[in-house]
Amino acid sequence: MSVSYRAVESLDREVRLLRDQDLPDVLEIERTGYSFPWTESVFRDCFRPDYRFWGVFVVGELAGYAVVAYMADDAHLLNICISGRNRRSGLARHLLRHLVREAATDGMVQVLLEVRVSNQAAAELYLTEGFADIGRRPGYYPSSSGREDARVLSLKVSGTGD
Numbered sequence: 296m297s298v299s300y301r302a303v304e305s306l307d308r309e310v311r312l313l314r315d316q317d318l319p320d321v322l323e324i325e326r327t328g329y330s331f332p333w334t335e336s337v338f339r340d341c342f343r344p345d346y347r348f349w350g351v352f353v354v355g356e357l358a359g360y361a362v363v364a365y366m367a368d369d370a371h372l373l374n375i376c377i378s379g380r381n382r383r384s385g386l387a388r389h390l391l392r393h394l395v396r397e398a399a400t401d402g403m404v405q406v407l408l409e410v411r412v413s414n415q416a417a418a419e420l421y422l423t424e425g426f427a428d429i430g431r432r433p434g435y436y437p438s439s440s441g442r443e444d445a446r447v448l449s450l451k452v453s454g455t456g457d
């Protein structure tokens with residue numbers, strides 16, 4: 296019973312590039328996902344040729360998004376967020392695999408990202424997808440008690456797009 300339910304669910308997931316019209320839904324998810332959310336103008340700046348602004352949809356409704364900036368041959372994952380009610384159903388993993396595949400196809404050699412040292416949920420996701428720690432940025436993020444360090448993680452993707 297649960298196996299067939301999961302199979303149907305996965306058919307209803309779609310990842311596509313976002314458009315201007317998707318921004319209200321993005322902003323709603325962003326505001327509930329972070330203590331220090333991005334503003335609308337920051338998201339508007341992500342509709343650029345060297346950026347990939349992906350959305351994951353469940354039964355046609357936006358459930359999360361990811362922003363990737365291509366810099367030389369690095370793909371920098373700047374934001375990934377899933378709406379509260381859609382969490383723990385594999386959507387972030389699905390979206391991450393999609394953007395990694397696309398980055399490889401686009402000629403990128405690694406995916407880089409920063410994650411708050413306190414963000415265990417996100418770190419678990421990245422580490423189980425093969426990312427490795429390559430450094431730390433002291434005081435990179437604002438926090439309720441001042442600043443918080445970032446872990447810098449990387450995944451080599453060269454060749455996976457073949």
Ligand SMILES: CC(C)(COP(=O)(O)OP(=O)(O)OC[C@H]1O[C@@H](n2cnc3c(N)ncnc32)[C@H](O)[C@@H]1OP(=O)(O)O)[C@@H](O)C(=O)NCCC(=O)NCCS
Nearest residue numbers: 328375376377382383384385386387388410416417419420
């Ligand atoms: C981090 C986040 C994107 C994960 O999204 P999600 O769709 O719930 O994640 P998935 O269901 O794909 O889970 C993938 C893996 O991440 C880890 N994970 C996700 N949520 C977790 C949690 N609350 N506690 C511990 N591990 C967690 C697990 O390893 C999980 O695998 P499993 O379900 O097989 O155990 C989501 O919690 C979120 O949007 N958080 C707010 C924004 C944020 O912190 N973004 C990351 C910035 S670096």
